Amino acid sequence: MKIALGSDHGGFELKEVLKTYLLQSNYDIIDVGCLTKESVDYPDFADKVVQQIGTDECQLGILICGTGIGMSIAANRKNYIRAANCYDEHTAKMSREHNNANVLCLGARVLGKEKALAIVDTWIGTEFSGGRHQRRIEKFSR
Numbered sequence: 001m002k003i004a005l006g007s008d009h010g011g012f013e014l015k016e017v018l019k020t021y022l023l024q025s026n027y028d029i030i031d032v033g034c035l036t037k038e039s040v041d042y043p044d045f046a047d048k049v050v051q052q053i054g055t056d057e058c059q060l061g062i063l064i065c066g067t068g069i070g071m072s073i074a075a076n077r078k079n080y081i082r083a084a085n086c087y088d089e090h091t092a093k094m095s096r097e098h099n100n101a102n103v104l105c106l107g108a109r110v111l112g113k114e115k116a117l118a119i120v121d122t123w124i125g126t127e128f129s130g131g132r133h134q135r136r137i138e139k140f141s142r
């Protein structure tokens with residue numbers, strides 16, 4: 001499974017922690033930046049992850065900013081993106097089972113590193129339920 005990872009400066013440190021963790025877990029990672037703590041604009045990195053998913057280069061993306069809010073708003077402008085700003089394992093699980101979220105957004109200034117890793121584990125490890133949830137997703141994907 002290939003996962004695109006992106007952050008702004010607020011999410012940079014957590015992105016690096018996640019990258020190491022995911023590589024150790026044998027996931028294929030595309031790191032679209034940012035690459036330092038220097039101030040950048042989160043929509044630029046949301047767009048890079050969205051582009052990766054749009055070209056079928058990878059199936060899932062993770063976007064990290066200070067709150068996860070800016071990244072989720074920016075990523076959700078494309079109709080093939082279902083970006084969910086998750087704050088615990090339950091929301092991570094539901095975002096996959098019910099919403100088939102293909103982008104996980106995290107708030108690095110809201111979540112501790114341990115919580116963020118637990119959210120990522122749950123999110124990656126949960127499958128979409130399909131059925132009535134597929135019908136609902138189709139209503140906003142046109």
Ligand code: RB5
Binds near residue numbers: 066067068070071
């Ligand atoms: C950057 O300071 C901050 O605004 C950004 O990381 C994010 O939280 C925006 O939603």
